[in-house]
Amino acid sequence: MAETPPLDPAPAGEALLSMNEVTLRFGGVTALDAVDFHIDRGEILGLIGPNGAGKTTAFNVMTGIYQPTQGTVTFDGEVTSGMKRYRIAKRGIARTFQNIRLFKAMTAFENVMVGADAQHSTGPIAALLGLPRYRREEAAGREIAHELLDFVGVRGRADELAGNLSYGDQRRLEIARAMATRPKLLCLDEPAAGFNPSEKQALMELIRSIRDRGLTVLLIEHDMRLVMGAVDRLVVLEFGRKIADGTPAGVQNDPAVIAAYLGVDEDEVEEEVDDAS
Incomplete structure (x- = not known):
């Protein structure tokens, strides 16, 4: 049987999707607060943060489940915020869910x-x-x-x-x-939930293989070992705001990220780092 042909490789470093100062409010609650980041074609981007940080909400804005209160989402050169979900899917965004559907x-x-x-x-x-x-x-x-x-x-x-x-x-x-x-962007929401270590390793390899087929991948995942081994770049959210954006190594050592996960003040983390150096 002939193998499904991969998608044409896209120019490296060219943004496929951009969240442009996206804010989403539910009544008096701000779920996303001026969130601004991009996903480059051909990369695996990890979107991480503590529980309630706004990760799945960002997914839902990208895929049209929610419409932003302010800001825009641009996908493949076209503003998609305001579009119906099926039209966004037709343009090349597919996703999985935390709860299998x-x-x-x-x-x-x-x-x-x-x-x-x-x-x-x-x-x-x-x-x-x-x-x-x-x-x-x-x-x-x-x-x-x-x-x-x-x-x-x-x-x-x-x-x-x-x-x-x-x-x-x-x-x-x-x-x-x-x-x-046949998406251009595949969004995976907690795909390793419930997996044992060997299954997580196989999933990491599968995600890399998906990228090798020409897809761009956006990954939400709590397992930091899997994330660090699979992604090219990380964006970190906390309380609906972006607090970091960079390589896995750089983000891992960012005081703001450490503070968010440990639940301590960022200044305390910086003091600990200074004392250790």
């Missing part, structure tokens, strides 16, 4: 076909009439679904109901379904 009464193969069908240009009438263009798209979708199931490691369970798969296989299946939409 598979069609559990459908097989693993059928779940991935749902993702592939999302990019079809033909509609229900063409399907009912069995028009040639629909048959070509359906055949291509089946080939993509089989190849992606193999890619994420669940090809042998393609005909099993998604609800009967192990937790780890369901996580990988959700990634395959998102990839079947």
Whole structure:
């Protein structure tokens, strides 16, 4: 079976998505406060922060679940804030969720076909009439679904109901379904939740392989070992504000980041660092 071709590599350092001074308020609560960062084409960006920092909220703004109170989101050169969710997805953003959202009464193969069908240009009438263009798209979708199931490691369970798969296989299946939409940006929200150490190592390798196929990856993850081993750059949020943006090594040693995770004042961290040096 022919392998699904990778996406064309994009120029390094060119922004694919930008959050431009995005603020989101729910009544009197500010969930995001003038958040400003970008995701370069072809990179793996980690979005981290303590619980309640605004990470998933930022995901939801990018994908159109929430509309920003102020600021804009730009994706692939086009302002997408204000667009319907399905239009944003069509433009090339796919995501997974903290809580797995598979069609559990459908097989693993059928779940991935749902993702592939999302990019079809033909509609229900063409399907009912069995028009040639629909048959070509359906055949291509089946080939993509089989190849992606193999890619994420669940090809042998393609005909099993998604609800009967192990937790780890369901996580990988959700990634395959998102990839079947042929996105430019794949957003992974806590993909390692519930994984054991060997599964996390395999996931780290899978994320790198996804990037090697030409996708840009945005990763939210609490496991710092996985994050540090997988990402090219980190953005850190705390209480809805960006407090750091840089390489994993640089962010790891940032006093503001250490203070956010340890729950101490930043000045105390800087004093400890000065005393140790």
